[in-house]
Every structure is written in structure tokens, then in C-alpha cells.
Amino acid sequence: MEYRFLRMGTKRKMEVDESESKEGDEPMQIDHEPSSSFKVIGQETFVSVKKIELTSSWVSSAVRFPGSIQDNLSELNSISGIRKGLMKKIRKHIPSWFPVQKAVLSVLIPSSVATPVLPSRDIAICAPTGSGKTLTYILPILNALEKADSISVFAIVIAPVQNLAQQIFEEFSKFNASGLKIVLLCGNRDYEVERRDLFSSESSLSQANVIIATPGRLVEHLVDLSGEIDLTGLRYLVIDEADRMSQSARLEWLNLVEDCANVRRTSTSIHDLLDNSHNRWLQKILVSATLSLDVEKLHMWNLRSPQLFHATLHNAKEIHSNKTVEEITVDSHDRIFLPDLLKHEVVTCELPTKPLVLFSWIKKHSEWKKVLIFANDRTSSYRLSLLLQFLASDQFVVNELSSNLFGKRRSKVLNRFKNGTIRVLISSDLMARGIDVQDIDCVVNYDHHKEDVRHFIHRAGRTARAGRPGFLLSLVTKPERLILKKLLVNANLWERVTEIRDTNEAITDEEQSHYKNALEKLQSKLENVPNESSSQKTNIRPMKKNTRSFKYNSRK
Numbered sequence: 001m002e003y004r005f006l007r008m009g010t011k012r013k014m015e016v017d018e019s020e021s022k023e024g025d026e027p028m029q030i031d032h033e034p035s036s037s038f039k040v041i042g043q044e045t046f047v048s049v050k051k052i053e054l055t056s057s058w059v060s061s062a063v064r065f066p067g068s069i070q071d072n073l074s075e076l077n078s079i080s081g082i083r084k085g086l087m088k089k090i091r092k093h094i095p096s097w098f099p100v101q102k103a104v105l106s107v108l109i110p111s112s113v114a115t116p117v118l119p120s121r122d123i124a125i126c127a128p129t130g131s132g133k134t135l136t137y138i139l140p141i142l143n144a145l146e147k148a149d150s151i152s153v154f155a156i157v158i159a160p161v162q163n164l165a166q167q168i169f170e171e172f173s174k175f176n177a178s179g180l181k182i183v184l185l186c187g188n189r190d191y192e193v194e195r196r197d198l199f200s201s202e203s204s205l206s207q208a209n210v211i212i213a214t215p216g217r218l219v220e221h222l223v224d225l226s227g228e229i230d231l232t233g234l235r236y237l238v239i240d241e242a243d244r245m246s247q248s249a250r251l252e253w254l255n256l257v258e259d260c261a262n263v264r265r266t267s268t269s270i271h272d273l274l275d276n277s278h279n280r281w282l283q284k285i286l287v288s289a290t291l292s293l294d295v296e297k298l299h300m301w302n303l304r305s306p307q308l309f310h311a312t313l314h315n316a317k318e319i320h321s322n323k324t325v326e327e328i329t330v331d332s333h334d335r336i337f338l339p340d341l342l343k344h345e346v347v348t349c350e351l352p353t354k355p356l357v358l359f360s361w362i363k364k365h366s367e368w369k370k371v372l373i374f375a376n377d378r379t380s381s382y383r384l385s386l387l388l389q390f391l392a393s394d395q396f397v398v399n400e401l402s403s404n405l406f407g408k409r410r411s412k413v414l415n416r417f418k419n420g421t422i423r424v425l426i427s428s429d430l431m432a433r434g435i436d437v438q439d440i441d442c443v444v445n446y447d448h449h450k451e452d453v454r455h456f457i458h459r460a461g462r463t464a465r466a467g468r469p470g471f472l473l474s475l476v477t478k479p480e481r482l483i484l485k486k487l488l489v490n491a492n493l494w495e496r497v498t499e500i501r502d503t504n505e506a507i508t509d510e511e512q513s514h515y516k517n518a519l520e521k522l523q524s525k526l527e528n529v530p531n532e533s534s535s536q537k538t539n540i541r542p543m544k545k546n547t548r549s550f551k552y553n554s555r556k
């Protein structure tokens, strides 16, 4: 049989010479397409072959659970093995388990208290935005660590942006029943304060039990030799928004963490798994709403026999009764999807009046108490926020949260949005992932990303969280509409769209002149303070002298 891969990935298109084709167990055949001609490598002739879609075994053997929260809640006592103190905290904050929690915690809670013989499998969790993934790793970590007497760091959680790290830290603190030392390390905090959090005055060995960090700041602390952070007993390494992290970095920080944690990079034999000279117990947990299931992309994480937990559009009854695993597995619609109760309207308008159309929608919908608008970059975010401020005048409060803001200013703006002081917040994609603000009524997709539907999914997912309803408004020009439609059709998300065409006739003379005034104010502001947005970027801390040098190894 001759195989030639046309597209590498989770689902691979494979050419198979039909005459020799045999069915094997792995990979699994899931789809046939009509026959067509292909040239055989090394030969002049074309032959007829069938294209076959394949799913790798780790995807086909994934643990499936419903992506929809409605009607799929489980009772808290359906998961056993949770320690008493922790259970008390859980009961205080949540009434039942969401589907992803029920699926993942049923595996991770028992293993958090058992004494294992062999190392655990690494975990990858893919479930929709706002479906409660954070607790799937917080609770096992807290359950495993009953007392704060460990000298080595027990768990590290990595998040791509400061505000998300901060949010995870707050969630950990909410459920911390046994006084564990949980330390937050991220760029918007004072480095020396973080140092004091890590080390008590009497010891140069860190007492932190759990560290939540952005990758860059974690590396800074690990290479700072003024104190030692012992990772040799590291049991959990969680990478939240894992697909975003793999795009942005070459994962040098991962090499450093693995080196400090004394982890063997490759385990090829049973002897390796039993080798006590290395940390055998580190379990990696990758989390995202848009995790790539492509084994080649996941290879960079160096996962040990990974187990996938994946949400499906099917509901609980179908999963547990009449559908076979194969039927559910092959549904490509399962890949990524939007929260159940998200309503999506696409409004087409002219480019010059786009800000005015946006302003009119916000003004018209006085029931929207929190509106989050996404622009593509900080310049666009800054300008749009100024223009909307001029348009809104004293009707409502508009602010901006982008990389234009540094340090504590970001958290301050975010808190004012959370408590409802700011009604309209304009953001670059800093806010797009993971950030959990209760009750955002409307998310506006104002600028658009062309290539990757994942940007769209994460932006949209800031509303309609935890099973609540939400509204997504995509404001598009005609060319943007075509691009967005193509992106969403490919992801099977266009069918949920309601389309509206906004014409300039609806704009009154009064609105026109108000808009003209606002544009003039914007122009004069930008002329008078040309570098205002960049001048805020001066908060750069000098490198410390006493640092460990470390070489990043390329992966073996």
C-alpha cells in the first residue's frame, strides 16, 4: 500500500492505492470523497485514488462531553474524592458541575489523591469559551495539596497575558481552603513585591506552593540567583490558552521549567517511566477553547501519552445512549463552536460612518450595561475610544484597555468595567482570551482578523459565558463582510448569523453634524498630542545583575 500525505494534521487527507488498501485499526478511516487522479511518486502515470479523511487515535479516543451547559449540569456529589474543606468552598461558590468539569474532574480528582505506580497521562482540554475550564485544573491541584508544608513548588499555571494570570490567581484564592501559598508573577506587578511573596525574610528558598505566571516573568524569577525556586517536586504544569502560547513563543520557558523540574524529555521504555533519577510525576494540562488537535502542533509540548477531553455539539443523552463513539467522533462540527445562547448579528455599513453606526447601536440599546468592543491594534483602539468619547460626551463612559496601558492602570480600568463604572470598553486582543467579566451584554467585533477563526471565537466568548445569553455585533464593510463570511462558513458558524444592512439614509442631519464635530475634535486631539499613546509605554524595568545564565536547548 502506498501512502502520501497531502495535509498533515489531525485529520489527514491521504492518498491510498486502492488495489492494496486494507483497513487498519489506526489511524481511523472516517470519510470518503469521490475518486480522482493523482500522480504516483517516482512514476509518470496518473492513477485513480480515493481521498480518505483520517483521525488520529488520540482524537478518536477522546473523552466526549456536551458543549452545551443547559440541561447538562451534574450534582456536586457526583464526583467523589474531594477533600472536605475544599468541598465546603465549592458548595459556597457553585451549585453544580458544568459538563467539562464533570468529565475532567472525574479523572483528575481521583488521581490527585491516589498514590500512583506509573506517571499519569498528560491532559488536553478543549471546550467552548465560558464553559468553566478554569476549575478543571484549579480543583485537582488544591485537592492534591492538602497542607502547605511542601518545600518544592507543587504546581505552575502559565497564562499568556497579565490580566488572565491575575484572574486565575483570584480564582485559586477563592477556593484555597488550606492556606496554601499561592504566588502571582506577572509583569503588571512590582518585581520586588513578587520576590517577597516568593521568599520569606529568613529563607532564600521559595515557600510558594503554587505559582501562577506569565512566561516571561516566570523566567525572570527562575534565573534570578538571589533566591532559589525549587521545582524538583513539580507535580502539575498547566498551560492555559495553550494554542495562543504555542504561536507566540518558541517555548524556551518550557525548556527551562522542564530543566528546573528535572523532567526527562523523552520516555521511550518502561524503564524510563520507572526511572527515579528524574521527576516522573509532572503532569501537563493544556487548556483552550480552540486547542489544535493536530498532533504535530502539540508535539512541541512534549506530552506523555496525552488524553484529550473534547466538547461536542451533541447533548448528553446522545453521547451516552444511541450514538456510537465513531458517529460522534467524526463530526467535524465539533471542532470549535460558540456558546449556545450567543446571538450573532452582522451589520454591513460604509467605512466612513462605521463609528457613527456603532455609536447609534450603543445609544439605542440602553439595556446594554457592559459593551466590549474589539479593535485590531492599539492605535485603532486608542482612536476609536477617543472618537466614541467625543460622540458619547456625558451620555455614557467610554474607556480603552490595550497595550497602551501599563502596570496597575490595566487592572484599574478592568475593575471599573467590571463594577459597571465604564459602560463601553474598547480593547485590542489583550482582552480576547480567557478574561471573565460577569454579564457583558454585548461584544462588538469592530475590526476583523482575516485568517484565523480562533480570534473570532475568543472575542465572541467574552459574552454568553457560563450558560448565560449574550449578543455579538459584527460591524463590517462590504469587503469585510465577504472575508468574515468565508471564515465563518468554513467553521460552520455562518448559519447562526442574522444579517442587517445599515444604510446611510437612517442617519439624520443632526447625527451627521454631531459626528462631524466629533471627528474634528479627534483630528485636533491627534495633531496636538501625536505621541500620546506611545508615551505611556515608558515603564521598563532594568535587567537585574544577579541572574543565572541559561541556554535554551532545542528540543531533541
Ligand SMILES: Nc1ncnc2c1ncn2[C@@H]1O[C@H](COP(=O)(O)OP(=O)(O)OP(=O)(O)O)[C@@H](O)[C@H]1O
Pocket: 094, 095, 096, 097, 098, 101, 127, 128, 129, 130, 131, 132, 133, 134, 135, 288, 289, 433, 434, 435, 436, 461, 465, 466
Ligand atoms: N459549575 C459552575 N457553576 C456556575 N458558574 C460556574 C461554574 N464553573 C465556572 N463558573 C463560572 O463560569 C464563568 C466562566 O468560567 P471560566 O472562566 O473557567 O471559563 P473558560 O471555559 O475558562 O472560558 P475561556 O475559554 O473564555 O477562558 C466564570 O465566571 C466562573 O466563575
